[in-house]
Amino acid sequence: MSESTPVLSTPVRRREEDVRTHQRRNALHTLLGLLELAGQDWATVTDRVRDPLVAAMLVGKSVMASERGVRLSVGESSSLRGCHDRADDLVTILGNLIDNAVDALLGHRPTAPDGPWIEVDLCERGSVTELRVTDNGPGVPPERRRWIFVEGASTKRHADDRRRGLGLALVADLLRERGGTVTVGEREGGGAVFTVLLPATVPGGEGEAP
Template sequence: MTLPKSVSEATDTGKSIRDHTDEIRKFKLSAKNTRIIMLARLSFSFILTLLAAGICYRYQSVLGTGTTLLLFLMSVTFAAWFGSFRIGLANICLSVILLLLVIPLTSVWDIAALSELILYLLLGMWINLILHIAKKVDLAAQFDEKEKYYRNQIEVLKKDNIYFRQEIKVRDEFLSIASHELKTPLTSTLLKLQTALHNVRNVSLAKFSVQNLMGMLESAELQTKRLSKMINDLLNVSLIRTRRLELEPEKSDLIAIARDVIGRFAEKLEKEAVTVTLKGDESVMLDVDKLRIEQVFTNLISNAIKYGEGKPVEITVKKKGSLALFRITDHGSGIPEGIRKRIFELFERGSNNSGHKGLGIGLYISDQIVRAHRGRIVVESRVGDGSTFTTELPIYEK
């Protein structure tokens, strides 16, 4: 016997032994209870037979031989159906003995009476056999039904097993990517702040450069904002995965939301010399969670700037039937077909270029938010010709 390697393993082993012992005990109790039930049914069927014999003995002259045999057949039927084939046979044998006692001997040797007794015996055997076959068919049907149920349960468990394995894999990837991506801005921010403190403490006023200090602080601020965005994205992923993402819809104008989001990128657009044009209807009103839709637009516009290779970005917001459309087009390198099929999955990116930093969860969050609004995001892309992301949101008229 191999000794357990740890306390937890020993605990698990002990628990397994206890569970196994409990199962054996339950099985023994179940078998014992079954025997008790069968014995009780046998006793009850015999009591019925004796009761029938008493009635026949007391009122034989009134009932007649046919009614007497019918009363005994009722007890045989009960024994065969609620007991077993053997209990039915035992009841038939007891009934024949009692019939010999109940029916006068002069009648027993009468050919007619003897024929009725033999007929009773054959009929009892036939009823017992028919009920035995019927019970077997019923048990077979129950067995097939249980087998089907347990097969379905096995399939459900297999699917759950695959799902949980995938969840564990996603968790491991999440921890790996998150630890790496969060460490980078933290390290950079810490380095900038340490350098700034060193300059303030040790550099003389003659050589001190306010411009350099401002550059370090701005860089630290940028990394802090990036870190804050990553943390918020991770919190959003947690809300989505635990199905606790709640919406607070309000009447909103998608055109106004798009203008606000583009305005937040003004400094970045100017720095990277990227032109963004917005066109469409004057107003597109619908009930949405404004903050969540802003988050979707922010992710899509950020990706268009990131992967657009400095080329112009076109945004269109308009109504189309019962849908509100937000379409954003960049003219970057495009998305390969293999990546395009899984682009909205967790930790997937729109490019294999390792130079683009990020957790790879922006599109996943955006897609889940739009799905929560009963909409969808459609992507069209060709390698070398850019990509178009179209967000479709339903308009509910009150």
């Protein structure tokens, strides 16, 4: 991925502002998730995702997606231990991938009987955390599977005409720094599957998990 991920070109000040916007949105959804966890039974999430920060973010994103007509669920085989050493990274990665999937579904609503949906799967394989975000939206054509990780790679615009497309670029940047990877493929039956491998040790042997 390090050889193929394009260099981002947005001016530093503008990009820092946009990064903070993404971070605030994920933080707000995490806070919403904490409030929901305090008031309702979200055992389907907390039984599978033991880390409270990641679980809260998933609950908050689920509420947000539901309000927009999209069903978000955590796969039955998912398992993530508590007090995960990469919880902050997982919140950033999952938050941006889920937001991207919601945008894709709202821009191209599937005709499937069960409506638009997103499924998140997490598992730990030795020192690597693997996560997948799958949706039943329009998918990503093969010729665009590198392009979508370029900053600004979106046909949508904010109300103030600011470029979108930063979220996937942030995911690619973070994973490059952590020695991880992100790929996108096609879901059988239509849709996209984003797969992330996040190692517990950053390049150079630093930051090794206990």
